[in-house]
Amino acid sequence: VRVALLAGGTGGTKLAHGFAQVLPGDDLAVIVNVGDDLELHGLHVSPDVDALLYTLGGLIDTERGWGLRGDTFTAHAMLERYGAPSWFRLGDADLATHIHRTHLMRAGATLTEATAAMASTLGIGARVLPATDDPVRTRVETDAGVLDFQDYFVRLRHEPEVRGVQLAGLETARASASAVEAIAAADLVVIGPSNPVVSIGPILALPELRAAVEASSAVRVAVSPIVAGAALKGPADRMLRSLGHEATALGVAKMYAGLVHRFVLDDADADLARDVAALGMEADVLPTVMRTEADRAALARAVMEVSRPA
């Protein structure tokens, strides 16, 4: 089974790790959000891509949920001393990633090529595919003004209410050809349990990419990032509400109606299954909360199981 997973953020990354545990490397393509990318200290930082590289490469700091296990923060302290912005705290090994990627890209590599080279040196078999090589940047309209995504997310700890989302650069951006091909070649297209607005949204906003999903003959399934009316991590629930959606699995299912054949809800939301089914998709009730690495693999297997063509 060839799987193409759309992902960004913690939930999508965990599910990607689940699929990576149960599929041979080449059968998994993860199409990653780059709307969160930023330039920091002159370096290209791709938080969602890096979370995937570190997780699939077995390097992630599982306690903290970001960055590399055992990383040090010596450079950060020195950058702070030089008066450089310090609200985005980068570990030293993490900086090495940004330095190396930026170096490859300044030498002419696309983000896709740089990511592939780095994934390969980290021993990652799955293809980690940025949704686009062009700069599409998520900006959020808030009561505190229009903010760059990381400004909102990290510096302001996603406290301001989000009133709207803009994708700067979208008009001229092309979807990654590798990502489009991976979707076309997939037997199963999975929308991971990621924030539908700021993680999946910037991926599906790329017309060629959305068209590839819609044209795909694969089974298409989405996994709810909302469990029992709350995001497991991050501001997805509040963001859905302030943008006029329902902050429930059903609310997310409505956003994907017409795009996916199946929708996976958590056991805790079994009572919503009927309403989801009424949207014209199969509702699959599964344990979706991934506490352990085994949970991730189990959810990946279960998603493949329910999606198997009859």
Added chain:
Amino acid sequence: VRVALLAGGTGGTKLAHGFAQVLPGDDLAVIVNVGDDLELHGLHVSPDVDALLYTLGGLIDTERGWGLRGDTFTAHAMLERYGAPSWFRLGDADLATHIHRTHLMRAGATLTEATAAMASTLGIGARVLPATDDPVRTRVETDAGVLDFQDYFVRLRHEPEVRGVQLAGLETARASASAVEAIAAADLVVIGPSNPVVSIGPILALPELRAAVEASSAVRVAVSPIVAGAALKGPADRMLRSLGHEATALGVAKMYAGLVHRFVLDDADADLARDVAALGMEADVLPTVMRTEADRAALARAVMEVSRPA
């Protein structure tokens, strides 16, 4: 007394620190070699400038003689993992310097401006002035071929015999206006105890800079980097020999004949004083070996003392 010190490498840096201990900040300008600069991981690395920043800022690792005290090497290990060149080992705080400088320069700052900004945040009063803002790069002709300076110096541990020295980019390079002005404004111009070929050579090779030294009405004094026929550190003695000079204080004095009024020899070389004087300069015999920070200040004071106009 306004002092302009030409420096590069360990000896010159130590003497700069001596002057910084005995002069008010603004009265000291250190004109620094940039022939050793290199681009590494896409970052602009200025080893001689950094040695000065770290030494004058009180951050240098005095045990090792380079880099920052207490630095970690986490990023280096990760860069190595990515397959980046690893023969030039950069600490994490050191990387922060290169990241910050490169960022400032890509935003339009000259090396002089970036250095000034960084020196200021490190609380350094003396002016640290790169000899030029243009890329002049030292290449050494050796039995192993023509090598970039750090390739010769660090990667090959200055083992190959040096047959000649090239300064790539010299034809189109302009001396730093700040450096030229500092020399013109100085009461005392000191050529530090640095390698005359690859530390002082690339500074004086800049025509406007050499002309400024020659036109200066200041007392001009050089301090020998060779003591008892040997360099205290580095390959200066071997390099002098293989390039056809004498590897003695007298040999160095001959290289500066006509340019300086005075030449400082170490106590160990007192027997050469008469031959130095015969070159048409005053020979000053002083303890020049700087083992402690107090030694540095003492040598700076002694150089000012002997150079005081009668």
